[in-house]
Amino acid sequence: MAGKDRAQESGQGLGKSGHLDFPRPLTTVDVVIFSISGDKLQVLLVQRPAGEGEPFPLLLALPGGFVDVAKDRDLAACAARKLKEKTGVTSPYLEQLGSWGSASRDPRGWSATHAYFALIPAEASVLTPDARWCPIHGGRLKEKLAFDHGDILASAIQRLRNKVEYTSLPAYLMPAEFTLPDLQRVYEIVLDRPLEKSAFRTRILSADMIEPVAKMRRGPNRPAQLYRLKKSSEPVYFVRTFNPPE
Amino acid sequence: MAGKDRAQESGQGLGKSGHLDFPRPLTTVDVVIFSISGDKLQVLLVQRPAGEGEPFPLLLALPGGFVDVAKDRDLAACAARKLKEKTGVTSPYLEQLGSWGSASRDPRGWSATHAYFALIPAEASVLTPDARWCPIHGGRLKEKLAFDHGDILASAIQRLRNKVEYTSLPAYLMPAEFTLPDLQRVYEIVLDRPLEKSAFRTRILSADMIEPVAKMRRGPNRPAQLYRLKKSSEPVYFVRTFNPPE
């Protein structure tokens, strides 16, 4: 026989009955939900419960929880459900970030979490009482998080920054209508560095991702053209990054 | 109390005893191992066992298996172990690809796999008898795979192509010493399109990722300079993609 049993490969027995009677890791899904408000990148966090036997009581954590094999068809549905429960938002940008699994990350035993990251416009959300936005200063969060959620968040921030360098991801952080300077500001907030105005405009406008609406944003100075996202839903990939610093 | 119990959030009870007595998904790790040989991108596959109760008997599948909570400290270690077992290679390029989990992907029950992808030089490997290299034609594999491994492989190919467009990843597919035209050929094999010679050379040489060795590759025509990878281990990210087709 060419192949070996998958369970046996791991040194674990598969009984003749077909039972898979070896210990299984805990399986969770966590979601890193980003938004922009107050000129800051913000992440949605919830407080851990204080009950008996609860790990990391009262610490902040990413919203998430165990996969419910009866309720969740797949991982993405589970992540979307958790996002919906916490923010009320249903169709945001939702991307898988990666998975973290080890013997030590959860004191209750070997566990693996599937992490997702979502981008939503701040105004679109109606939070549950236990959830709140926490600002990210200089690419870092001040608070210490439960489990390895600090690592996961750091990884999400890095991924976001990386992709913002050469994609239209920030568009998903914008309200329905926005101006080009608004969008540029969001890019600058995420990247934490200024971008060049004319190159930015050229790039975005030639990407065919937004369209002008017949309105201007009026303010104390020259009015700005309002735009909205085209209905493409897919992010745009640019062939260059913005001029990287250094 | 601000937070709710993670298990309760999923509608699952956490007993007062602290037991986590609800059904857990199966947890596996699979590895997509790429290599180049015969001017083709190749992926390492193993044949599924034919035993009773075995899903997808005799079909080809990605090497992988259940996480062993006693043996595997974390997911990456588990992936590295599987790579080592199948190919003997210990320090390749190994990156997490993503995770796939659903009620339906494994007939034995709700399961989630953590997929990794690895790049190794073909000559570096000593395969176990059940493993073999399968060529990828035009970005696709001919054979049908077990589970959702076809999806996972397609995703790995797409990720590889994407990254090859703007990183030095193909360097990890090269033998210890290679020429610039060798490297270009590998880029072209993965991208499945020709690249421009002078731009390719400029880009690679200015990336400071390889260094010449004091030898030439001799053949039936003009000798070519041999190079080797510098000991950086980290891949290089270019600020532009190669000129994309279309």
Added chain:
DNA sequence: TAAGTAAGTTGGACTGTACAACTAACTATG
């Protein structure tokens, strides 16, 4: 009416790719 401010445009310098023609170094062949 002038000053202030942010929106949006314009033009020259620069960087790196695209394309194509070129030179260089070797082998094989008549």
Added chain:
DNA sequence: CATAGTTAGTTGTACAGTCCAACTTACTTA
């Protein structure tokens, strides 16, 4: 021994898009 063939590697012009900086435009406020 000369010449054709092949691949390595270079060079030069065109072009695209960013960088930088100055400029015009449209509005508010004093």
